[in-house]
Amino acid sequence: MQPDHPRERWLDEAAGPLVRPYALTRGRARPRGEPLDVVTILIATGRPAPARVRLTREQQRLLTLCRRPHTVADLASELGLPLGVVGVLAEELLENRLLEVTRPLTGARPDPGLLRRVIDELRAL
């Protein structure tokens, strides 16, 4: 056993390969650019993956979910992964144009007209 060897794979009989969250993101702890917001809505573009890109199993699952729009928070919840990990995985898919953001968030607060509509709908629920 060579604990220092980065390629060493630890296996747990019941759980399978032991991987820490950073391993899922190939050692990247945070996205390169502006981090995605938890409610950024993502959708798969349907493009084929470039030949040089090898997708992880988590990224494949993420892309499958994103055939319909999902927020980052929805994806984290459905995939059972922490928010930050999903952000990193999604970032890579965005870079490779396998995913796109449906409408970029500006950080601005919602306008009063929209809020009034939301209030009416909430009352009616």
Next chain:
Amino acid sequence: MSSGRFDDGPRLALKILVAGGFGVGKTTLVSSVSEIRPLRTEEHLTDVSVGVDDTSGVETKATTTVAMDFGRITLRDGVVIYLFGTPGQERFWFMWNELSRGAIGAVVLADTRRLTASFGAIDYFERRRIPFIVAVNCFDGAHRYSLAEIREALDVDPHVPVLTCDARRRESAKEVLITLIEHAASLSAAS
């Protein structure tokens, strides 16, 4: 595809934060008014200093994941309200920074038995000018103070709504959200 309400996915996602100390009823409030789901985030991700290179190997710093209360209310036309319940202690404020960006605002859920536990959250939202209200969850048997007494103890601005609620009841939880959204709407209309 079936005709479930969420089938087409969200078109517009709105955020509301529910901040409050442990045991104050965040989970109860979120689950009585929305479809609650499991969600985790990393506690130390933001302060991990990493050489961001892909090839530098697996990061070794210990990280813990924190469970959040996460709920979704699906309205018409793909409008979805996302509720995020986050712990009230200062060490979780890194989560609020992101969650409050572009959010409708925040509900500070308070408990009259431990009112001081909400001071930090109130401070946080006041300083960053994030619309917020204070909802006092009235537990059975908890001593009821008047709203005036609570407001005085919390020392919030007169325009900040303070109301009592029963987080277990859907109508009451809905009223809390509506109060926040009305407050946020009036603030943005005024600015």
